[in-house]
Every structure is written in structure tokens, then in C-alpha cells.
Amino acid sequence: MNKASGPTNYDELRGAIAQRHRTLSGRLQQIAEFVLDHPTDVALGTVAEVAQRSGVPPSAIVRFAHALGFGGFTEMQQVFRSRLVAGVAPSYKARLARMKSEEKSVLGRQPAAVLSRFVSEAQSALAALSQSVHARELDAATAILAKARDIYLVGLGGSFPVATHLAYVLRKLGRRVVLLDGTGGSIHEQSHAATRDDALVAISFRNYYTDTARLFAELVGRGVPTISITDSLLSPIAEGASVVFEIQDMPEPALRTLVAPMCLVQALAIGLDLAVD
Amino acid sequence: MNKASGPTNYDELRGAIAQRHRTLSGRLQQIAEFVLDHPTDVALGTVAEVAQRSGVPPSAIVRFAHALGFGGFTEMQQVFRSRLVAGVAPSYKARLARMKSEEKSVLGRQPAAVLSRFVSEAQSALAALSQSVHARELDAATAILAKARDIYLVGLGGSFPVATHLAYVLRKLGRRVVLLDGTGGSIHEQSHAATRDDALVAISFRNYYTDTARLFAELVGRGVPTISITDSLLSPIAEGASVVFEIQDMPEPALRTLVAPMCLVQALAIGLDLAVD
DNA sequence: CATAAAATGAAACGAATATTCTGACCGCCA
DNA sequence: TGGCGGTCAGAATATTCGTTTCATTTTATG
Incomplete structure (x- = not known):
């Protein structure tokens, strides 16, 4: 039964879960909500741990992985782990992207530049608040x-x-x-x-x-x-x-x-x- | 055998390894170099996998963990995993701060402490916003x-x-x-x-x-x-x-x-x- | 209301895991 | 040369893990 393979990266997985959420049955919906809220727990925990924290039996976790097209829990867990390893060194990439968008903020009519401008403005407003x-x-x-x-x-x-x-x-x-x-x-x-x-x-x-x-x-x-x-x-x-x-x-x-x-x-x-x- | 506990966070662990590196014996030095070069592998792999990639038998890995004061490989692995979760979740820092302030609930009840807590929480919320x-x-x-x-x-x-x-x-x-x-x-x-x-x-x-x-x-x-x-x-x-x-x-x-x-x-x-x- | 279908949870299975144990090996000093 | 402390690799073991199975319950359907 290993022929079927589910999503291969975290964003795809989130999309797949959101899409099928309605068609899933009660317990499976409950698990879907948990894994989206606690992706780190899924990445590092065992089936038993995830089951306990989400309040379902372990077998339901495996069924959930099957429903998403994975061969089992371990296979699904790989996707959650890939999110962790991708996020471990985001500082350089993220800073680069941020600096770029801040550079463009001069030209920046693009909505993304507007958002980052308001965010940084809000940051300084908060800093001033706690000081004043x-x-x-x-x-x-x-x-x-x-x-x-x-x-x-x-x-x-x-x-x-x-x-x-x-x-x-x-x-x-x-x-x-x-x-x-x-x-x-x-x-x-x-x-x-x-x-x-x-x-x-x-x-x-x-x-x-x-x-x-x-x-x-x-x-x-x-x-x-x-x-x-x-x-x-x-x-x-x-x-x-x-x-x-x-x-x-x-x-x-x-x-x-x-x-x-x-x-x-x-x-x-x-x-x-x-x-x- | 749980009496001895090693470093509790990744930076401490790196320091401990660097410090004892000279005093360690051949195989253990080899392992030390590997784990510092491939922390993610240690965080997510099994003993057998880490052993194979570093070219040592599994038992040596466990002895390495013992040498650092851990009760076993699993215990040491927790430290490497904490590094992963710290990198991916921007709210991690805020939660830590929140827990600390809740610990000090005696001081934390003063309105000024409450304000600074909400301010720092808002800061991390804004950071997460511009990232997501x-x-x-x-x-x-x-x-x-x-x-x-x-x-x-x-x-x-x-x-x-x-x-x-x-x-x-x-x-x-x-x-x-x-x-x-x-x-x-x-x-x-x-x-x-x-x-x-x-x-x-x-x-x-x-x-x-x-x-x-x-x-x-x-x-x-x-x-x-x-x-x-x-x-x-x-x-x-x-x-x-x-x-x-x-x-x-x-x-x-x-x-x-x-x-x-x-x-x-x-x-x-x-x-x-x-x-x- | 009766029947079928699906979903659920408890338990059991087999596989894989981390750890311990044992005997052999190596360098060192007398 | 012969013993000795320390280290090592590999086998043995006990534990934990993921998965499957199956009886029961719930839900849908006629």
C-alpha cells in the first residue's frame, strides 16, 4: 500500500488538509485541527504522544495519515520534519527578503511593502509605549x-x-x-x-x-x-x-x-x- | 541512572563539547566533530543512522552521550531538537517570556509588568505577521x-x-x-x-x-x-x-x-x- | 424499524529502537 | 615478557514504537 504518496512539503500538506477537512469524519477532523495547530509536536513526537495530546487513540492518527495519502504516520511525519529543518536557518534568507522589501518601500507601492512599513512602524510605536x-x-x-x-x-x-x-x-x-x-x-x-x-x-x-x-x-x-x-x-x-x-x-x-x-x-x-x- | 544531567540547551552543549574535546578519546572525538557538523542529523536520526553516517558503531554514540553527562542518546537528542524548534517558531521566545512572568506572578501582577508583557507579545505577533x-x-x-x-x-x-x-x-x-x-x-x-x-x-x-x-x-x-x-x-x-x-x-x-x-x-x-x- | 456501511477504540502483533553486556584489543609500565 | 587500565566493536536484550486487526458502536440507508 505504499504506492500512494501524499503531499511532499508542508505548505502542500496544509492545503490538502484544509481542502479535505470537510469530507473527513469527526475524529479525523479533530486530528486535522490539532496537527495544524501543533505541527512541531507532530514533527518530534511519537504516535502515542500525538494521540494523547490530541485526545484520540493512536490508531486514529495512523488512519489520518492514510486518509491524506501517506503510507503511515512515519511518512507523514517526514513532511512535518522538513518544516523544522527548513526553518532552522531562516534568518539569513528572511533578512535578505525583508531588506529587499524595505528597500523597495521607497518605490514601494506594492502591498507587501506597505505591510512591512506598517509593521515596523507599529514595532516602534510599541517600544515608545512601554517607555512613556x-x-x-x-x-x-x-x-x-x-x-x-x-x-x-x-x-x-x-x-x-x-x-x-x-x-x-x-x-x-x-x-x-x-x-x-x-x-x-x-x-x-x-x-x-x-x-x-x-x-x-x-x-x-x-x-x-x-x-x-x-x-x-x-x-x-x-x-x-x-x-x-x-x-x-x-x-x-x-x-x-x-x-x-x-x-x-x-x-x-x-x-x-x-x-x-x-x-x-x-x-x-x-x-x-x-x-x- | 538519571542522576547525571548534561547541558540543557544547544549553546551549552556546544560549549561542553568544545571544552572536553581534548580529553575525549579517539572515537569520541570523531563523534564530537560529527555532531557539531551535523546537528540536524542528530536531532532527527536514530542511533543507527547517526552511527552509520559518522562511521562508528551505535554503542559508541551512546557512550558519547554518557560522556557528556546525559543518561543516554535520547536525552542528548532532546537538546538537538530544542535547537530546531527554537529556530522555526518565532513565538517560542514570547512564550518563554510569558511563562517566566507567570512564574513570577507576584511581581507579574503589577500593572506595569502586565503592560510590558503585552507589549512583548505584540512585538512577536507583528514579527510573525510579516513572516506569514x-x-x-x-x-x-x-x-x-x-x-x-x-x-x-x-x-x-x-x-x-x-x-x-x-x-x-x-x-x-x-x-x-x-x-x-x-x-x-x-x-x-x-x-x-x-x-x-x-x-x-x-x-x-x-x-x-x-x-x-x-x-x-x-x-x-x-x-x-x-x-x-x-x-x-x-x-x-x-x-x-x-x-x-x-x-x-x-x-x-x-x-x-x-x-x-x-x-x-x-x-x-x-x-x-x-x-x- | 431493519439492514448495511462506515467509523471507532482497545488490544495485539511484529518490527525497530536504544541500551547493556561481554569478550577482545591496544598501549603502557614494571 | 606479562600483567593492567582503558577502550572498543559486536552481539544480546529489554523496551518502545508504528501498524494492523477485530469487535463494537455509530451513522447512513432502505
Whole structure:
């Protein structure tokens, strides 16, 4: 039965698995998902190990290899191993390719060059973030959120994704969140119930939405503790805030990747969750 | 006999071999030179294979392992294998750092430590992104978006911020965008008008929303060109898509920073804008 | 509902593996 | 020359491995 031979390299194998995934039966689908998620385990493990980690009997692993056209598990494993040996010395090749694409970034209207440009820009934005944010601000913000009954979030326009992400994570962690998105009325109506026992997280970058600024001023006036995430200490949501996170060098709205504020709000939410235990 | 344990990583092993090389006896020196020249063979081969290629009997290989402080060949082989997995997986370093910080969970609970952890995780996610996304896929996706009359976007739950960000940027660039958010009815009603002259960008990660999957299948069936951003080739929005961007190693929903997909959609939008001139 | 077909999992088989053991070999010094 | 410590290669062994088999369950089909 060794006549039939399956894919010969890892990419082909992935394609073959994805293609046949629907037609495979339950157990085999389960194995397909596992091997795509843990290719290294398959490359280095034994049948018994792979079987145990994926929660199936060993015979099912062999059946899976047969279904893909291999003569057995060992034959399929060779493909996974080829991925490992190919990846062991990628540094030179990858760097060469990267430098080439970065060179072309001057000419570079090609989408690949655009991507690598944004990636490197995001990298430096993250580096700047961890340097500019201090522990004192993080601690203060965490304390405010920990005491808050309801957490109000506002971020309009280009900052809306950041607000929705923070809302999502906080809700996952069991917090009561009011996301001010303005649907079905004004954000002022939505925030009417906010008191000094609650908290507001405001996110806004140039050009600042006047709605965000007005709402911020109103809640500050009512004594609501406020955390601002913005790009300047002179922004309309900086003065009066309990804590200000300043994220500098934000590009113009259409060119933002938002990675820095996304990372920050993530850390705020998780840090809050870890702190209250 | 497991008392003696040799070096635990490849660099230590190389140092140990170089150091003891003089004191080793003839056959063992011969083996030492071979394993330093062919580490991959040692990592993936059997004792018999390594013995044959290096021109020594199998028992000599085992004695060599013993001489280095290992309990046997298998134990030494683990070190050579660790070298392989370290080279292929860019997230290896990040996971290591994560485990370390989780070990130090006492310090790791401070918000500042949480932030730096997410930052470093985001860094490696970006590195993995630029390595896994190929120019071919970017070009194909750009071509689809360029031809589209209306661009439909769907991303629910944790992926919603990505969808809103893409919608924002595309609208800034003058594209006609329909963001399927389900407000005021089902997303199926909102997408009723989509035709093969339009395009759909679907974003979904584990656990996949069934609404996203259903909508995706429906529009694919209607012949609408589709770009999928997901975390597995086996995800419900992969099969039938015109282009699939696979972003691997996405953490569990509450711990995602979304930096990789955010960066990708940004590059897609800007790349589209530059390409149509 | 009855029957056939396919899929599944536990166990057993044979092959291949890493390791240990034994006797022979070599250089060294008295 | 004759013993001696260390090294060696090859056979012996116990273990582990991949694969197959088969009874049972599940699923599809009439």
C-alpha cells in the first residue's frame, strides 16, 4: 500500500488538509485541527504522544495519515520534519527578503511593502509605549477602575475600535460597562446616569471629536473619576482627568494602526483583573 | 541512572563539547566533530543512522552521550531538537517570556509588568505577521477590493474592533463600506444587497461566531468575492474564500491585543489606495 | 424499524529502537 | 615478557514504537 504518496512539503500538506477537512469524519477532523495547530509536536513526537495530546487513540492518527495519502504516520511525519529543518536557518534568507522589501518601500507601492512599513512602524510605536507609560499612572488607573461600579467608555471616530475592544475585554472579565456609541440618541443621554461612584475612560486623538470633549467636561464637572488616553497633554480630554496616558507621535487618522492604545487598554483591563484578587 | 544531567540547551552543549574535546578519546572525538557538523542529523536520526553516517558503531554514540553527562542518546537528542524548534517558531521566545512572568506572578501582577508583557507579545505577533503573510495574498486581496463597488465588512465579538477600524480607514479613503454590525436587525438583512460586483471582508477568530460563519457561507454561495482574516485554515470562514489571511497563535479572546489583524487591515486599506492611482 | 456501511477504540502483533553486556584489543609500565 | 587500565566493536536484550486487526458502536440507508 505504499504506492500512494501524499503531499511532499508542508505548505502542500496544509492545503490538502484544509481542502479535505470537510469530507473527513469527526475524529479525523479533530486530528486535522490539532496537527495544524501543533505541527512541531507532530514533527518530534511519537504516535502515542500525538494521540494523547490530541485526545484520540493512536490508531486514529495512523488512519489520518492514510486518509491524506501517506503510507503511515512515519511518512507523514517526514513532511512535518522538513518544516523544522527548513526553518532552522531562516534568518539569513528572511533578512535578505525583508531588506529587499524595505528597500523597495521607497518605490514601494506594492502591498507587501506597505505591510512591512506598517509593521515596523507599529514595532516602534510599541517600544515608545512601554517607555512613556509609567507604573504610577497604571496603578492609579487600576485603582480607579477597581472602585468603579459602572465603567463608561467613550471613543469616537478613529478611536472607536479601541473603545469597543476595551469594552469587550472588560465585559469578558465580568465588569459592568457602558459603551457610549451614540446609537439611538446622543452620548450625553447614554451617560446621564454616571456618578462619582463610576468611572469614565475617554479615548481621543487629533482631530478630537467635540462630542467626546463635551462629554468629558460634563462628567468631570460631575465628579466622575476619569482616565484619558490621548496624544497630548493639551488635548481637550487632558485637563481635569484623574489619570492621563499620553501616546505620542500618533500618525494622521487614516494611517493609524492603533496598536499602542490597543495594547494599553488590554494591559489596563487584565491588570485590573489581576489586581482585585 | 538519571542522576547525571548534561547541558540543557544547544549553546551549552556546544560549549561542553568544545571544552572536553581534548580529553575525549579517539572515537569520541570523531563523534564530537560529527555532531557539531551535523546537528540536524542528530536531532532527527536514530542511533543507527547517526552511527552509520559518522562511521562508528551505535554503542559508541551512546557512550558519547554518557560522556557528556546525559543518561543516554535520547536525552542528548532532546537538546538537538530544542535547537530546531527554537529556530522555526518565532513565538517560542514570547512564550518563554510569558511563562517566566507567570512564574513570577507576584511581581507579574503589577500593572506595569502586565503592560510590558503585552507589549512583548505584540512585538512577536507583528514579527510573525510579516513572516506569514505573502505578497501573493496581498496582491490578490487588493485586486478584489479595487474592483468592488461596495465593500461589506463583518467581524463580531472580539473581532469587531478590527472591522470598525477597517471601515473607518476605507471610508476616509472614499470607499463605499457597509459594516455589518447587526444593529437594528440581523446581519443577513444588512448584507442582502451584496452581489458578485461587491466584496466581503470577514474577520473571525476562535471561538468563531456562528453568525459570521453563516453570513460568509451565504455570500460565498452567491458568488461574492471574499477575503477572510482568521486564525486557521480550518476555520468556518476559510473554505471558499478568495483570499485567506491566516494569523496564527492568537491567544484566548480576553487576552488578545489584536495588533496583528489591525496592522494587516491597515496595510490592506492603504495598499488599496496606493494601487488604484 | 431493519439492514448495511462506515467509523471507532482497545488490544495485539511484529518490527525497530536504544541500551547493556561481554569478550577482545591496544598501549603502557614494571 | 606479562600483567593492567582503558577502550572498543559486536552481539544480546529489554523496551518502545508504528501498524494492523477485530469487535463494537455509530451513522447512513432502505
